């Protein structure tokens with residue numbers, strides 16, 4: 001059933017996301033077309049019963065195709081581009097609405113294996129896919145998560161590096177970089193320092209991807225330590241790379257600490273100050289500011305946050321970068337709860353729509369929480385999300401051609417706050433003295449169409 005429909009939906013999606021995007025995804029996202037209608041054989045061979053072994057690129061590709069064939073209503077497989085050596089950069093969406101963004105509901109992501117020799121995250125995401133699709137019917141929490149969130153999982157951002165790395169190598173750098181020897185987690189534009197590194201295909205594809213989809217929350221999976229590290233990774237004051245600095249505190253430090261704690265607390269042992277080796281430092285409660293650990297230029301998490309308002313943290317999930325396969329099931333058990341609980345944090349804080357006075361969405365409106373000098377932007381549907389801890393805040397909303405608007409709102413712990421903001425056209429208020437003042441005096445400068453708790457989305461008890 002449904003192959004034609006699936007293909008049509010895939011085509012519609014391609015049409016709706018624009019030219020540059022289709023240039024990357026055309027051939028590969030439509031790979032679904034090539035999956036034979038009867039692919040029982042492949043399903044039996046490659047999934048969904050994935051084993052705790054390492055999967056090379058071809059095995060991973062077969063597994064992802066088999067899952068998407070078996071669960072067409074919960075998954076969509078697409079490629080955001082190719083590595084230097086031509087391997088697809090696969091992304092699996094797992095959601096009750098895999099092909100279409102659910103208006104008003106967040107998109108989130110995990111990216112693993114940006115360092116090709118840090119292999120645990122890569123396998124964990126394959127297991128996470130299986131866990132989510134097979135738990136949807138039976139587990140009310142997973143069902144709630146998938147009904148209200150679109151989860152994009154990229155098991156490998158550096159498949160070329162992975163192909164050169166070796167199982168059992170805990171501390172080498174063989175396979176860390178991409179095929180041209182660039183460290184992809186030093187290859188993003190940087191807010192604090194110029195980054196002269198030549199942009200690599202893998203990084204270019206990711207930048208394109210996150211400019212097309214408004215991700216609200218993200219985790220980047222690494223290995224070599226056991227800690228959740230949060231922005232900023234870079235600092236204006238660093239002279240030398242790779243040394244510890246004073247913390248480089250972001251405007252959302254409270255939120256990032258909270259997010260990192262959610263991961264470490266839900267991890268089997270990350271929050272217990274474990275040291276990877278007797279000579280290594282430990283991290284209090286399993287979290288650290290990135291720059292306080294060591295500063296770096298061109299990292300992915302700072303870029304996500306400062307360029308796209310996507311809160312990303314770096315998850316170091318294994319002391320050994322590429323441990324023997326027989327340890328994988330232990331890593332899955334240690335991380336499973338944390339991986340799932342972290343994503344639900346996209347539903348914390350405030351979200352809503354910015355509209356004009358006719359109720360049309362205002363795209364690219366600038367959203368700024370007072371006291372937090374970082375700007376988020378609305379999507380083409382006028383949506384915005386702002387993960388915040390409980391408290392009272394003021395939101396400043398500005399958009400070209402509209403009068404600025406300020407809205408006071410509060411956030412509570414148990415539900416997100418729904419915040420619809422109406423902007424009034426600046427044309428109604430010509431910038432000539434007397435008239436403007438008169439009009440302004442008659443009309444409120446604030447117009448909060450709705451500020452209320454949204455009972456629709458709540459965190460179900462597990």
Ligand SMILES: *[C@@H]1O[C@H](CO)[C@@H](O)[C@H](O)[C@H]1NC(C)=O
Pocket residue numbers: 022023026027
């Ligand atoms: C996209 O796919 C169509 C149909 O398969 C093909 O004709 C076209 O050349 C492809 N474009 C690119 C850029 O790959």
Ligand SMILES: *[C@@H]1O[C@H](CO)[C@@H](O)[C@H](O)[C@H]1NC(C)=O
Pocket residue numbers: 356357358422444447448449
């Ligand atoms: C807010 O704006 C709408 C039209 O966009 C208007 O109908 C409503 O009366 C305004 N509310 C307040 C409190 O001024």
Ligand SMILES: *[C@@H]1O[C@H](CO)[C@@H](O)[C@H](O)[C@H]1NC(C)=O
Pocket residue numbers: 353418420449450452
């Ligand atoms: C907020 O705006 C959205 C989009 O227009 C609408 O669906 C929703 O009902 C609004 N909510 C409230 C409480 O006004």
Ligand SMILES: [Zn+2]
Pocket residue numbers: 115118222223
């Ligand atoms: Zn790493």
